[in-house]
Amino acid sequence: MKGVLLMKRRRDKGGGPVLAPGRAVWLKGLVALTILVLHAPIVVMMVFSFNNSRRNVVWRGFTTKYYEQAFNDPALLEALINSLTIAVISTFLSLIIGALAALMLWRFRFPGKGAFEGAMALPLVVPDICMGVAMMVFFASIGWPSHLPWPLSLSNIIAAHVAFSFPFVAVVVRARLAHFNREWEEAARDLGASEWRILMDILLPFLKPALIAGALLAFTLSLDDFVVTFFTSGPETVTLPVKIYSMVRFSVTPKVNAASTILILLTVVATLIATRLQRPEETARAEMAAQGGGQG
Amino acid sequence: MHASAREDAPRAVVSLRGIRRRFGRVTAVDGIDLDIREGEFFALLGPSGCGKTTLLRIIAGLERPDAGRIFIDGADMTTTAPNHRPVNMVFQSYALFPHMTVAENVAYGLRLEGLARAVIAERVREALALVRLEGLEDRRPDALSGGQRQRVALARALVKRPRVLLLDEPLSALDARLREEMRLELSALQMRLGLTFVLVTHDQDEALSMADRIAVMRNGRIEQLDEPEGLYERPRNRFVAEFIGKINFFDSILEEVDEEGLRVVLPGVGPLSLPVRCLVTERKAADLALGDALTLAIRPEKIRISRAGDHADADSDLFGGQDKADVRLTGRIAEWAYYGGISHMIVEATLPQSGEVRRISVVFQNAAKETVEAFDIGDAVVLSWPASAMIVLTS
Ligand SMILES: Nc1ncnc2c1ncn2[C@@H]1O[C@H](COP(=O)(O)OP(=O)(O)O)[C@@H](O)[C@H]1O
Ligand SMILES: [Mg+2]
Numbered sequence: 001m002k003g004v005l006l007m008k009r010r011r012d013k014g015g016g017p018v019l020a021p022g023r024a025v026w027l028k029g030l031v032a033l034t035i036l037v038l039h040a041p042i043v044v045m046m047v048f049s050f051n052n053s054r055r056n057v058v059w060r061g062f063t064t065k066y067y068e069q070a071f072n073d074p075a076l077l078e079a080l081i082n083s084l085t086i087a088v089i090s091t092f093l094s095l096i097i098g099a100l101a102a103l104m105l106w107r108f109r110f111p112g113k114g115a116f117e118g119a120m121a122l123p124l125v126v127p128d129i130c131m132g133v134a135m136m137v138f139f140a141s142i143g144w145p146s147h148l149p150w151p152l153s154l155s156n157i158i159a160a161h162v163a164f165s166f167p168f169v170a171v172v173v174r175a176r177l178a179h180f181n182r183e184w185e186e187a188a189r190d191l192g193a194s195e196w197r198i199l200m201d202i203l204l205p206f207l208k209p210a211l212i213a214g215a216l217l218a219f220t221l222s223l224d225d226f227v228v229t230f231f232t233s234g235p236e237t238v239t240l241p242v243k244i245y246s247m248v249r250f251s252v253t254p255k256v257n258a259a260s261t262i263l264i265l266l267t268v269v270a271t272l273i274a275t276r277l278q279r280p281e282e283t284a285r286a287e288m289a290a291q292g293g294g295q296g
Numbered sequence: 297m298h299a300s301a302r303e304d305a306p307r308a309v310v311s312l313r314g315i316r317r318r319f320g321r322v323t324a325v326d327g328i329d330l331d332i333r334e335g336e337f338f339a340l341l342g343p344s345g346c347g348k349t350t351l352l353r354i355i356a357g358l359e360r361p362d363a364g365r366i367f368i369d370g371a372d373m374t375t376t377a378p379n380h381r382p383v384n385m386v387f388q389s390y391a392l393f394p395h396m397t398v399a400e401n402v403a404y405g406l407r408l409e410g411l412a413r414a415v416i417a418e419r420v421r422e423a424l425a426l427v428r429l430e431g432l433e434d435r436r437p438d439a440l441s442g443g444q445r446q447r448v449a450l451a452r453a454l455v456k457r458p459r460v461l462l463l464d465e466p467l468s469a470l471d472a473r474l475r476e477e478m479r480l481e482l483s484a485l486q487m488r489l490g491l492t493f494v495l496v497t498h499d500q501d502e503a504l505s506m507a508d509r510i511a512v513m514r515n516g517r518i519e520q521l522d523e524p525e526g527l528y529e530r531p532r533n534r535f536v537a538e539f540i541g542k543i544n545f546f547d548s549i550l551e552e553v554d555e556e557g558l559r560v561v562l563p564g565v566g567p568l569s570l571p572v573r574c575l576v577t578e579r580k581a582a583d584l585a586l587g588d589a590l591t592l593a594i595r596p597e598k599i600r601i602s603r604a605g606d607h608a609d610a611d612s613d614l615f616g617g618q619d620k621a622d623v624r625l626t627g628r629i630a631e632w633a634y635y636g637g638i639s640h641m642i643v644e645a646t647l648p649q650s651g652e653v654r655r656i657s658v659v660f661q662n663a664a665k666e667t668v669e670a671f672d673i674g675d676a677v678v679l680s681w682p683a684s685a686m687i688v689l690t691s
Contacts, residue, residue, distance in 0.1 A: 183391035186358050191405035191456065192379045201404070205395045 042264065049257035066254040076259055079243035084266070086154050086229075086239060087222040090161035094218040097162065098169025099211060105170075106177040123164045124171070132231030135160045139232060146234045153237050160232045161222040168221065169214035176210035209278050216274040220267050308367070309334050309460055309492045310355055310383075315364035317350055317516075324350040325361070326516030332460070332494060337486050339495045339503040342513030343539070348496040349388070351513075352462050355494065356385045369459060379408075384453035385462040388469070390445045392437035398424070398448050399433035405456045423455035426485070443474045450485075460492045467502060479505055500540050504528065512536050530576035534591060534689055542640075542657050543593050550588040553581050558688065560590060564647030568592075568622055568683045577690045584690070591689040596659040598685040601641065604676040621680035629675050630655065637662060641671075645679055 049067070053060040070076050105117055123131065139156050148155065180203070188198045204211075226241040233242060240263055247256045308331035317325040324347040332338045340348045353359035355366065357378035365374045373381055384405070392401050402423055406416045424430055427447035437445055446466060453461055466482070467475045483506050486493045497503050503510045504524040511521045512535075520532045531537035534545065548568075552559035557571045558581065570592075572581050584590075604626060627645030639660045644653050656679060660671075671677070 181389070181391065183387050183389055184393055186378075187385070187387055187391035187393070187452075188404070189378045190356055190358065190385045191452070192408040193404075194379060197408060202393060208395075 045257050046261050046264070049254050049261045051254050051257075054253060066258040069255050070258045070262070073255075075238070076240075076243060076255075079238045079240045080262070082154060082237060083223055083240040083263075085151055086157050086161060087219050089151075089154075090158045090165060090222045091215050091218040093158070093162045094166040094169050095211060095215050098166040098214055098218070099173050099207070101166065101170045102173035102177060106174060106180075120167050120170060123167045128164075128225075128227035131160070131164055132228040135163070135228060136231040147236075153234065156232050156234075157229055157237065157239070160228050161218075161225060164225075164228060165218040165221045168217045169211075172214040172217065173207060173210045176207055180206055212274050212277050216270060219270050223266060223270075224263065307334050308332060309369060310494070311367040311370075312351075312355070313365045313367070315351070315354060315361045315366070317347075317354060317359060317361050323516050325354065328364070328516075328518055330511065330518065330521070332492060333509075335490050335492055336508045337483065337493045337495065337506055339497060339507035339510045340513060341497055341500060341503040341507075341510050341539075342519075344498055346513045347516040348498075348513055349464055350516075352385070352464055352494065352496050355460070356383055356462055357381045358385075382459040383462055384456045384458040384460075386446075386449045386453050386464065386466050388464040388466070390437075390449040390469075392445055392448055392452070394437055397434050397436055398429065398440070401437070401448055402452045402455050405452065419455055420451075423451040426454065427451045442470050443478065446470065446478065454489075454491075458491075460494060463493060463495045465496055465498070467497075468499075475502075482506060504540070512539060514539075528595075530687065531593075531689070532577055534593075537593055537687070537689065542596050542659070544596065544599075544656050546592045546594075548590050548592050550584055550586055550590055552586070553584050555581070558584070560592065560688075562592065562623070564650035564652050565623060565625070566649060568686075570683050570686060570688060574684060574686055575688045575690075577688070579690045588690070592686045593689060594681055594686045596640070596657040597638075597661075599656070599658045599679050599681045601643070601658050601660055601671075602678050602680070603670065604678050622683035624678060624680045625654075625656070626676065626678050627653075627656070629671060629673050629677055632671070632673050634662075639671075643677060643679055 048059075050062050050064065051059055052063040052065075101120060105113065105120075135156075144156050147153075184202050184206070185198055188202045193201065224241055225239075226245060229239050230242055230245070233239065238246075240259065244256060244259050244263070247253075247259070310330075310332040312328050312330040315325055315328045315330075316323070326347070328351060340351060342348055350359055354361050355368075357373070357376060357380075361374065365372055367373065368381060368383065393404065396404065399420055402420045403416050406419060411419075420433075421430075424433065427450050429444065429447050429451060432440065432444065437448065440448065446469070450466070463482075467478050470478060479502060482493075482495075486506075495503070495507065504527075507524060509521065509523055510527055512519045512527060514535055520527060520536045522530070527536060527540050531540060531543075537543045537545075546562055546565075548560045548562045550558060551561050551567065555572065557569055558575065559567060559569050561567050575581055575584075600621065625645040625647065627643045629641050630644045631642040633640045639662055641658045641660055643656050643658055645656050646653055658679060
């Protein structure tokens, strides 16, 4: 839910703390406990990825050799490239499908709209394992070709990822659309804008934060998905989470920690990029001005 | 039909013919014929929900009428999309684009026209100067005050150089002081530009002070279309009389009528003679029959109030000896709202013949300090006015 948090933070800006912690010791304690439970394992895992020992339990000194090993492991590298490819393509598709679905539900009334909306929200609540099994059965039953050249070999995984991540995009975009003032649209039309110009000049800029948040959601959902991917991937296509899982089954080495740390870093980088893109437009305009352009 | 409509109103910028619009069971606009003249400041005035906004949106093209035709500059634009009509609108909520700066908001309509960058910049500068917003070009709408937003909305519409500027309750979101200021400014702007303005408002003061002509609307129809003083002094029916300003009504019976005037009986007061010019409805004197029920009305500021006891010489000084105080009632001040320049009083007056007590609204000019201090709630006073100051309504 990182993307949703991002949107929230922007809206709260300037409002000050909602709950002033003050002297609420229990609240501070709760926060500390949460941080400990949530973040301590991650920190430990990251730290031990630099541990100079094959047995991941006692600290034996600092080394980066497991990162070298990880990047020199062709299987791991292939899994990483697969993961990124799948994440980028499925994010792109989810963004388009999700945004269009949200726009359609916002703009039009049609028979079966309620049912459609409910069905679309289904992937949000259906357990991953069921999604995974369903996808596996589905692809098997329609006889999806399994020995395609790369990157077509990723197509079924991408399709599965789009299926579970576009509803997240749709929900986020829909929430933002609820705050769209229809008078902006009318004002634009009154000033001479066609439907197309209204979409490009008014609606999309308004939706930008939601689109970024939705893309981030889709990207991270895809990048770290294990269950659905595990069921849909053929024997030859491996993604990073699936690869890490198979490594862990063998033995938990610092190399596994290194690979996991890379996965986390990728997510963090994606989040940072999204945050930057979402920064108030003042910065964006200052940058445009610096590049010598006037108005956009 | 088109040709005849054009001949009907050669100087009309906007002509509406038989405009009708329903929303489900609600008829928002119910058959409106209207000609808005070149260069005038026109106001649509009426209570909330009477269809003013709908009518304005129909002119802008944001709403399609179910029936009727719209002509702009003589051309039938009934089915023309809003982006192809030479009119622009200032929305009630201003509807400024939140992701654009002030300058970008104002420039947007020109960018859509595909004008050269330099031309746009020049016209934006001009428009912002016109509404006195220089220096705020790079602000965003959410960093502006209500009055400034209003000016941006105005500049954004004006910069397009429309044939008609449509304004939907443009001042309703401003505080009282600013509203007063903007009223004067809007009038001045309209005069300077010589542009046709169509203003929608539910505020009679706003319409009276700014507009050249006012259409008073009720339930999707125009009740009366006139200049401000015509509406105030010669309202055509009770609704208009009551909606524009304060007024006192008296039911009465027609006793005699000829070309010179009418003679009516005011129950509880007695017979009165009125000149025929007091009859302000469409019904002419000749249409009236003896025994008809009429409504007599008097505006609060046309009633003279004096202390009981010193009214003996009241007639001559107030009415210049031309008219007599034909109606004279005694009563007590029941309520008094002091506005500084004027006082608004409610006097409980006793009708001389029936003894019935009527609450009568009186506006009193606070011309001299002493006179204000001379009155108090509960004081016995005399109200008087000449019959010719009254108006006669038939409905
Ligand atoms: N889009 C709409 N859908 C349904 N009813 C509407 C719509 N627009 C206006 N109405 C109804 O039409 C009537 C006139 O509305 P409006 O023109 O906004 O009045 P005004 O501007 O004079 O307050 C009202 O009863 C209103 O509820
Ligand atoms: Mg309105």
